[in-house]
Amino acid sequence: xxxxxFSFLIITIFWSCKDNQSPQISNIPHQxxxxxxxxxxxxxxxxxxxxxxxxxxxxxxxxxMMATEMALAVCYPFAGNLGGGGFLVYRLVDGSKGSxxxxxxxxxxxxxxxYLDQQGNVIPGKSTIGGLAVGVPGTIAGIFEAQxxxxxxxxxxxxxxxxxxxEKGFQIxxxxxxxxxxxxxxxxxVNGKTILFNKSAKAGEILQNKVLANTxxxxxxxxxxxxxxxxxxxxxxAFFQRNGSIITHEDLKQYQPVWREPITFQYKEYSISSMAxxxxxxxxxxxxxxxxxxxxxxxxxxxxxxxxxVLVEAERRSYxxxxxxxxDPDFVDIPTQHLLSDLYLMQRMENFSFERATPSTEIQQGxxxxxEIDETTHYSIVxxxxxxxxxxxxxxxxxxxxxxxxxxxxxxxxxMDDFSSKPGEPNMFGLVGAEANSIAPAKRMLSSxxxxxxxxxxxxxxxxxxxxxxxxxxxxxxxxxxVIEFDMGxxxxxxxxxxxxxxxxxxxxxxxxxxxxxxxxxxEKLGYIFSDKPTPILGKVDGILVLDDGRLEGGADRxxxxxxxxx
Ligand code: GLY
Numbered sequence: 001x002x003x004x005x006f007s008f009l010i011i012t013i014f015w016s017c018k019d020n021q022s023p024q025i026s027n028i029p030h031q032x033x034x035x036x037x038x039x040x041x042x043x044x045x046x047x048x049x050x051x052x053x054x055x056x057x058x059x060x061x062x063x064x065m066m067a068t069e070m071a072l073a074v075c076y077p078f079a080g081n082l083g084g085g086g087f088l089v090y091r092l093v094d095g096s097k098g099s100x101x102x103x104x105x106x107x108x109x110x111x112x113x114x115y116l117d118q119q120g121n122v123i124p125g126k127s128t129i130g131g132l133a134v135g136v137p138g139t140i141a142g143i144f145e146a147q148x149x150x151x152x153x154x155x156x157x158x159x160x161x162x163x164x165x166x167e168k169g170f171q172i173x174x175x176x177x178x179x180x181x182x183x184x185x186x187x188x189x190v191n192g193k194t195i196l197f198n199k200s201a202k203a204g205e206i207l208q209n210k211v212l213a214n215t216x217x218x219x220x221x222x223x224x225x226x227x228x229x230x231x232x233x234x235x236x237x238a239f240f241q242r243n244g245s246i247i248t249h250e251d252l253k254q255y256q257p258v259w260r261e262p263i264t265f266q267y268k269e270y271s272i273s274s275m276a277x278x279x280x281x282x283x284x285x286x287x288x289x290x291x292x293x294x295x296x297x298x299x300x301x302x303x304x305x306x307x308x309x310v311l312v313e314a315e316r317r318s319y320x321x322x323x324x325x326x327x328d329p330d331f332v333d334i335p336t337q338h339l340l341s342d343l344y345l346m347q348r349m350e351n352f353s354f355e356r357a358t359p360s361t362e363i364q365q366g367x368x369x370x371x372e373i374d375e376t377t378h379y380s381i382v383x384x385x386x387x388x389x390x391x392x393x394x395x396x397x398x399x400x401x402x403x404x405x406x407x408x409x410x411x412x413x414x415x416m417d418d419f420s421s422k423p424g425e426p427n428m429f430g431l432v433g434a435e436a437n438s439i440a441p442a443k444r445m446l447s448s449x450x451x452x453x454x455x456x457x458x459x460x461x462x463x464x465x466x467x468x469x470x471x472x473x474x475x476x477x478x479x480x481x482x483v484i485e486f487d488m489g490x491x492x493x494x495x496x497x498x499x500x501x502x503x504x505x506x507x508x509x510x511x512x513x514x515x516x517x518x519x520x521x522x523x524e525k526l527g528y529i530f531s532d533k534p535t536p537i538l539g540k541v542d543g544i545l546v547l548d549d550g551r552l553e554g555g556a557d558r559x560x561x562x563x564x565x566x567x
C-alpha cells in the first residue's frame with residue numbers, strides 16, 4: 001500500500017479512535033465507589049467484576065491480575081491483550097515492593113534502520129500497521145510469572161470466568177460500535193479479510209469470541225509454555241510468517257519477563273514507587289515531583305496560572321531528559337542517580353521564570369558530566385489481605401498493529417513504534433527519541449507507562465495509573481498532586497481537568513472546555529503555545545485511595561467506560 005494512504009489511514013484512525021471528549025464535569029459524582037476491604041478498577045465493568053469475583057473466591061491481587069487482564073483482552077480488545085505487554089508495580093501487605101517488566105521486545109532479526117527508506121527517511125505506517133510493527137509479546141509470560149510467584153489459586157480457577165466471558169460473549173458498547181465501524185476497512189486491508197470486530201457489530205449486541213476461549217483453555221492446560229513454545233506458538237509463528245512479521249519460534253522461546261527494582265522516591269511525607277526503565281514513568285515522575293517540590297502549589301491553587309506554569313515547565317524539562325537518556329536498561333547505561341539528584345533537578349529549573357514560558361528550544365537534555373553511560377489500559381487492585389497492584393498493559397495503538405490472529409482470537413501489538421526509528425523523528429505520540437532508544441535485536445522499546453503506588457507514613461495510600469501514550473506520565477503526576485496537594489478524593493482527582501506538555505512539540509494540550517478562556521489568554525501572553533489539533537482525552541486514570549478510616553475509594557475515569565467495584 002502506498003505510504004500516503006497509510007499516513008492518511010493512521011491519522012484518521014488515530015483521531016476516530018479517541019473516545020468521546022470530556023462530558024461536563026459538573027455532572028460527574030465527586031465521590032467514587034467505596035468498599036470496606038477490596039477493590040478492582042479497570043476499563044470495563046466485566047473485567048472489574050471478574051477480578052473481584054476471583055478476590056471473593058479467596059484469590060489475591062495477583063490472581064485477580066491474571067483474571068482482569070485476560071478479561072480485558074476479551075471485552076476490551078482496544079488495549080486489553082494477549083499479544084502485547086505491560087508493567088506491574090506491587091506492594092505486598094508486609095510493605096515490600098517490586099515490579100515486573102513484561103514489555104515486548106524487538107525480534108532477533110530487527111535492525112536499527114528497518115523502518116527507513118533508501119534515503120534514510122522513516123516510511124510512514126511501517127512501524128505502526130501490520131506484521132513488521134509487531135514486537136515479541138510479553139503479556140502471557142508476565143501474568144503467569146506474577147501469578148505463579150504470588151498467586152493463591154490454580155490457573156484453571158482464575159481463568160474459568162474469563163473463558164465463560166469469551167464463550168458467552170460481552171455486550172458491545174457504543175464506543176466499540178463506533179471504533180469497529182471506523183476501523184472496519186483498515187482491519188480488512190491489513191488482515192486481507194473481514195475480522196470478528198467489524199462494522200456489523202452494534203451497540204447492545206453480544207459478541208462472542210469462542211476462538212479466544214479455546215486459546216485460554218490451551219493456556220490452562222499448558223501454562224505460558226503453550227504460548228511461547230507449544231501449540232499457540234506454532235499457530236502464532238505460522239500467522240506471523242503469513243503476515244510479514246519477522247518474529248520466529250526462537251523469539252518466542254527466548255522471551256522472559258524481568259523482575260526489576262521500582263523507582264522509589266520521597267515527596268514530602270509520601271513515598272512513591274513507580275516503574276523503572278524500560279518504562280520512563282518512574283524516572284520522569286520522580287524528576288517532575290522533585291522539580292515541583294520547592295514551589296507552593298497548594299497556595300497557588302489547583303489548575304491556577306502559577307500551578308500550570310510550574311507543572312508545564314517541570315514536564316518540559318523531564319521529557320527532554322526522557323527522550324535523550326532513557327531506553328532499555330539491559331542495553332544502555334542510564335545515569336539514573338544523576339537524573340534524580342536534587343542538585344541536578346534544582347539546576348534544571350534555574351532558568352524557569354513566572355514571567356515567561358521557557359521555549360523548548362532553550363531546553364536540551366540536561367548536562368550530565370559523568371555520563372554513565374494510547375492507547376493502553378490500566379487497572380488497579382487492592383485485595384482483602386492488604387496487597388496492592390498497579391498494572392498498565394498495552395497493544396500500543398488502538399487494536400495494536402490491527403493484525404488479528406483469527407485462529408487464536410487476539411490482536412497483535414504495534415509496539416515497535418515506541419522505538420526511535422530514526423533519532424530526532426517523532427513517533428505516533430509525537431515523542432522525539434534518541435540513540436538510547438534505537439532499535440536492536442531483543443531490546444525493549446521505551447515506554448511511558450507509569451503504574452504507581454503511593455505510601456503515606458509507611459502504609460498503603462494509593463495505587464493508580466493510566467493509558468494515554470506520551471500523556472501517561474503527566475496524567476499520573478496531576479492525579480497524585482490532586483490528592484496529596486489539593487486534598488481531593490480519588491474520584492474527584494481522576495475527574496479533574498488535565499493538561500500536558502512533553503517538550504517537543506512545544507505546545508500545551510489542554511482538555512477542551514475545561515479551562516477558562518481567561519486563563520488560556522494569560523498563559524498565551526506569557527508565551528505558552530497551545531496545540532491546534534483537537535485534543536483527545538488525556539488519559540483514563542484508574543486508581544484506589546485508602547481513606548482515613550481504612551476503607552477504599554475507587555476512582556474510575558469518567559472519560560471511558562471504566563468501573564470500580566469492591567466489597
Ligand atoms: N505504548 C505506549 C507506552 O508504552 O508508553
